[in-house]
Amino acid sequence: MGFIDKQILPEDDADLIDAYSRTVADAVDRVGPAVSHIERLGGRGGHGSGFAISPDGLIITNNHVVEAAQAVRIRTPDGxxxxxxxxxxxxxxxxxxxxxxxxxxxxxxxxDSKRLKRGRVAIAIGNPLGFEWTVTAGVISALGRSVRAANGRMIDDVIQTDAALNPGNSGGPLVSSAGEVVGVNTAVIQGAQGIAFAVSANTANFVVSEILRFGRVRRAFIGVSADTVALPRRVALHAGLQGDSSVRLRRVDPGSPADLGGLRAGDLILAIDTRPVAGVDDLVRLLDADRIARESAFLIFNLQGAIETKRVLPIARPA
Incomplete structure (x- = not known):
C-alpha cells in the first residue's frame, strides 16, 4: 500500500481514517502493556508471545510456545x-x-468471542520474528473454523483473521476494537497470505479455568481407537441420518467403558445421544467433560448388520 496524503482525500474519508487509527491505537494502549515476550528455558530454546490476565502474574500463551519446558523467561514492555x-x-x-x-x-x-462478527476490526500484538511488541491490524475473516493442532486433534471455534501473523506471534492476543482480547493467536498457513487463526477467547477461558481447578483439561474417555469411514446409504436412511460418513471402531480396550457398554471392534458409531457422529473429530468433540460419569446412548451399526443402542458410561480421560 502506498502513502496516502490526507490533504487530497475528501474530508469525510480523512475523518474515517483518523477514527480507524484512533480505534486501533486505543485498543493497543489498553492491551499492549499486558503482552509479554516468552522465552522457553531448558532443552530446545524457543520464543513466542503471551499476555497477562490477572495482576498476580497469570499469563496465557500457546502450548507449542512452552512445549515440554517447566520454566520460561518473561519480558514485559515496561522492562x-x-x-x-x-x-x-x-x-x-x-x-x-x-x-x-x-x-x-x-x-x-x-x-466474549461469541459476540464477534465478520468484518470487525482485529488487532494482533506480539513478537514476530523477534521484533518485540509489533502491532498488525485487519479484520475478522470468519468464525467457527476448525484447525488441526500439532497433536492431530481438531481445535473448534477458531477465529480466522487477515491480521498479519508470523512465527513469534504465537500466544499473543487478538484484540477487538473495544480493547478486549477475543482470541489467542496460534497458527498461520505457510505460503498463504491473509489467512491466520486464533483460538477463541471463550475456549481459552474454559481451558484456563480447567487448568486452575484441576491442573489439566478434563475430557471423557471410553477406551477406543477409531477411524472415519464411509457410511452406507441404506444405513444412513435407516438411521435417519443425512451424512455419508461415520466412525468405525478399530480397537476396544478390554475392561474400558466402551467394552463394558457392549461396543465391539468393527462397530460403526452413528450418533451419541442423538447427535450424529460423522467422523473421529465428532467423536472427540462429543466426549467432553460434561459426559464424564454420565451414561450416554451410542447408536451403532454392528457387524451383524443391525442398528442398536448401547449405553456407555464414560470416565475422565487419564492424564
Missing part, C-alpha cells in the same frame, strides 16, 4: 524480566498457562 513456571498446558487447544514469579503492572480482559 521487567522474570522467570515463570508452567502451571498447565492443553495440547488439544494449543493453550498453556504460565505463572510469573512476580506481580505484573498490566493485564488484559478476555472478552
Amino acid at each position: 521487567i524480566t522474570c522467570e515463570g513456571r508452567v502451571v498447565g498446558r492443553d495440547a488439544d487447544t494449543d493453550i498453556a498457562v504460565i505463572r510469573a514469579e512476580t506481580s505484573l503492572a498490566a493485564w488484559a480482559e478476555l472478552g
Whole structure:
C-alpha cells in the first residue's frame, strides 16, 4: 500500500481514517502493556508471545510456545524480566498457562468471542520474528473454523483473521476494537497470505479455568481407537441420518467403558445421544467433560448388520 496524503482525500474519508487509527491505537494502549515476550528455558530454546490476565502474574500463551519446558523467561514492555513456571498446558487447544514469579503492572480482559462478527476490526500484538511488541491490524475473516493442532486433534471455534501473523506471534492476543482480547493467536498457513487463526477467547477461558481447578483439561474417555469411514446409504436412511460418513471402531480396550457398554471392534458409531457422529473429530468433540460419569446412548451399526443402542458410561480421560 502506498502513502496516502490526507490533504487530497475528501474530508469525510480523512475523518474515517483518523477514527480507524484512533480505534486501533486505543485498543493497543489498553492491551499492549499486558503482552509479554516468552522465552522457553531448558532443552530446545524457543520464543513466542503471551499476555497477562490477572495482576498476580497469570499469563496465557500457546502450548507449542512452552512445549515440554517447566520454566520460561518473561519480558514485559515496561522492562521487567522474570522467570515463570508452567502451571498447565492443553495440547488439544494449543493453550498453556504460565505463572510469573512476580506481580505484573498490566493485564488484559478476555472478552466474549461469541459476540464477534465478520468484518470487525482485529488487532494482533506480539513478537514476530523477534521484533518485540509489533502491532498488525485487519479484520475478522470468519468464525467457527476448525484447525488441526500439532497433536492431530481438531481445535473448534477458531477465529480466522487477515491480521498479519508470523512465527513469534504465537500466544499473543487478538484484540477487538473495544480493547478486549477475543482470541489467542496460534497458527498461520505457510505460503498463504491473509489467512491466520486464533483460538477463541471463550475456549481459552474454559481451558484456563480447567487448568486452575484441576491442573489439566478434563475430557471423557471410553477406551477406543477409531477411524472415519464411509457410511452406507441404506444405513444412513435407516438411521435417519443425512451424512455419508461415520466412525468405525478399530480397537476396544478390554475392561474400558466402551467394552463394558457392549461396543465391539468393527462397530460403526452413528450418533451419541442423538447427535450424529460423522467422523473421529465428532467423536472427540462429543466426549467432553460434561459426559464424564454420565451414561450416554451410542447408536451403532454392528457387524451383524443391525442398528442398536448401547449405553456407555464414560470416565475422565487419564492424564
